[in-house]
Structures are given as structure tokens and as C-alpha cells.
Amino acid sequence: MYFIYILYSETANLYYVGYTSNIELRLQQHNEQNSFNTFTSKHRPWKLAALFSCGDQEKEAISIERFIKKQHSRKIIEMLVDPDFIPTGKLSQLVRVPKLRD
Template sequence: MLGFFVFMYYLYIIYSETFDRFYVGSSQAPWKRLQSHNTSKFNTYTSKYRPWVLKAVFEAGITRGDAEKIERFVKKQKSRALLLKLIDEKFVPNGKLAQLVRVPQVRH
């Protein structure tokens, strides 16, 4: 029997408690990206607001384009209220976010 792997792309939301800021990104490995946001030697947006904690992870699609489309949509909203809804485990994404599937292993 031949098997194949489908690599999922994820939308993730990280939070800096020190600076009370959220960041939204997409990646095939959001847990690895969190580590990178917290340790990268490069001067980036996220390097200024360390440390970051992972608040939510969602399956966003099987292509990078799928995940980036959702990421752009969320960022364009410029809505803290939306981010607070997304990190609420009881919130069920709908509308343009209906394709998101929460990854339950993330603990706050």
C-alpha cells in the first residue's frame, strides 16, 4: 500500500505579554516559528517584542497560498477584537475564516 503525506500550512497567533502585542503568521511548523521569533539574531518586528507565547494555531490549508490568503485577511482587519475571538477556544471561525480548523494541543 502506497501512502503519502499531506503537509498542512497553519495560521498562528503569538502574543507578547510584556508589550501587550499580537502577531499573526503562517507556517508549516508554527512551533518552530515560535522558537525562531524568540531567538532569531536578526532585527525583525517580532524581535523587538520578545518573549512571545503561542496563543492559537489553526490548520489553514494544504498550500502556502491558502495560509497566506487567510493571514493577509486577518492582518487587514487590524482588529484586536478579532484576534481575541480567534484565541478563544470556544470561538468557531465563520465567514471568510470558516476553513480554519483549530489545533487543540495549544495551551495558554
């Protein structure tokens, strides 16, 4: 099972969109110290803002992640974070997963 996730950095007031098959591990990787100078390493700590299941095909998860990122729209990401928003169109296959506990 693959997931689309949205992280939020309060310190930088930024969102980050990604995909994974293991959300707990991926969130830990974004927040742990490492020697790599990446976008997410510069804006720690990250909190999970939204999580969606998108099926068992990695190819489809990549496609959805790229679609969201290509929109270059904070408004779309904020709509996805809103628990009352119902995805449509290309995003209609996303199924919101209840938030994980910290």
C-alpha cells in the same frame, strides 16, 4: 499542512499573526536572538496563543493571514484566541489545533 498562528507578547501586550508549515520551528525563530531588527524581535518572549490548520496550500494560508492582518482589529484576533469562538465567513476553513505544550 499549513497553519495560521497567533502569538502573544505579555511584555508588550501585543498579538502577532503569521503562517507556517512548522509551528515549533517558527515559534523558536520568533523567540531566539538574532541580528535582525524585526517587529517580533522587539517584543520577546512570544507565547503561542492560538493555532489553526488551514489546509495544504501555502497560497490559501497566505490569503487567510493577509485577511486577518488587513482587518487591523485586535478584537478579531482576541475572538480567534478565544477557544469557544467558531470561525465563520472567510475564516470558516480554519480548524483549531489543540495547544502545544511549552
